[in-house]
Amino acid sequence: MALAGAHSIIPAAAVFNAAKENWTLSFFEAVNFGAFVGDPTRTKLILDRIVQEALRLKVKEVCICECGTAYRVMKQLSGRQPFKVSLVTEVHARYLREGRIRVRKDVFQGQVITYYDPCQIARNGGVLTEPRYILQQLAEDYREMAPDPRYNYCCGGGGGLVALGEDTLDFRMKSARVKAEQVRQTQATILATACENCHTQLSDLNKHYDLGVNVQFLTSMVADALDLS
Template sequence: MDQKTRDDLLKLFQDKLNEAMKFYLETCTRCGVCTEACHVYASMGQIKYIAAYRHEIVRRIYKKYFKRRGKIWPSVGEARELSEMALEELYEAVYSCTGCRRCMVYCPFGIDTQMIMSIAKLLLIGAHTEPEILTLLTDTSVEKGKSLELFKKGFLTGIKNLEKEVVKKWKIEAGETAIPVDVDGADLLYVALAGAVPAAAIFNAAGENWTLSFFEAVNFGAFVGDPTKTKLILDRIVDEAKRLKVKEVCICECGTAFRVMKQLSGKQPFEVSSITEVHARYLREGRIKVDKSKFREPITYHDPCQIARNGGIIDEPRYILNCLSDDFREMSPEPKYNWCCGGGGGLVALGEDNLDFRMKSAKVKADQAQETGAKILTTACENCHTQLIDLNSHYEMGVEVKFLSSMVADALMQ
């Protein structure tokens, strides 16, 4: 690595060093309490997957270039040079971490591993060694936002086709728009992933004055860890919400999108909620009713890390499930200690490339789900959903993986 590249990378590192980050980097005493926290370590047992070890890889570079002690006496803190090899280590550490923050619950100081990993992600982007596919997806997503007029037409045609499906399945009154788009002054802006059929059915059943966003919820910028692009993708939804003067932005089953929208959008004139919260609210207020006899088999729920542990949505899905079934089984005695599915942090988006790793690293999750004896495994995050389907076939768990919102839609009483 030449001096110029290194300097550029260190500049990126410097940008990340705010007060909180410095505290995270300084405080770790390597006490090892986080050892059991990581699902990858619990499943695979390799030292490099312990949270503290992951930080240490970043911390060594921090000591070397930003701390005098790393210059005077590098060996005492094992300060290390930023080299090609260090980048490889960083890659290994960061793309085996799903950012679930289970370790943060274990740490006596509350060190946020994901924050530290974000430095590593940024360095990898700077060195152009990040997974290409993620950058590609991010750029496609950003491009789509730029030429909105061009893709608007195709989008609207797509929506018309989806509407037919909604009407067919949930018998909407004639003359009513099944999927409203671009409604000025709507109460709720729904940000979906591809397809919004079950969600539309529920919104209509609840009589919500809603509108569908032009943009997809998923924030690939956050997966690859590029703050500028994350903001670009986030801001266009914020702008749309402001333009339509909505009161609430509801994010579909996407953990990352929800966390980014809720915690990184700053103070806005609208509320941010997840679809799970909205459904629980409809049920509580009696705006929709569900048929309890629809699902007779035992159900268990996987708490998506970004929505439960990192987003605080813990009671709502349980309320919904108790409306849907008499046999709801908890996976973990305390939701905040729930294992990650192993698909977060962009790992699922990497697709087949890391399928083997994803399956091996999530053994604990598969075991945990199987122990409940449930036949339906439900969740509220697209990433978790994909990963759980893969786990289901890999470990032959014999469960049915479903979205919580689809279950609500299926059990909806007309």
């Protein structure tokens, strides 16, 4: 289940193929704009398109891409269904645990890596251990951004605020200064995350506060480090 764009489709496809997964790609974009604007009717309408397609295809699992709102809406608002709903991060962690994919640590050799927990995925969705398990396989030097990820600060782009772009940039930069300082204190060279909007906001913070980090999607890091030998 992808966002519109090669950056979300190609890395996920590479990992699915490496795991020899039987998979298909939804025609419908995963992000739910009804949830962004707080419209329950439109939220259900958009959600039902994916649910009905999953039922038609008789899939066993709906895997949601790196979008916090898409994951929370599908996971928590779709009701009881005959299929499982998972975040792509959970699926990648499972592949690694089961030995269906292997990754190389030397790809990120010499890099200090930290991870930002997206609000909808971590604090609202409960996906906390899986990204850390993945990064343990990728990173020689991983550093937590906060003592407890359950109470980590928001990146400042939540609720679709970052999607408004330049109109909210000044507010977003001022309100997320605490997050920028949190990132700086890790001395990280790579800042990973698993949410499209968070990636955009963290990239803006990186530029505004001159943090000197490389902001990356976790899925892209997995794809880049695949050991296909």
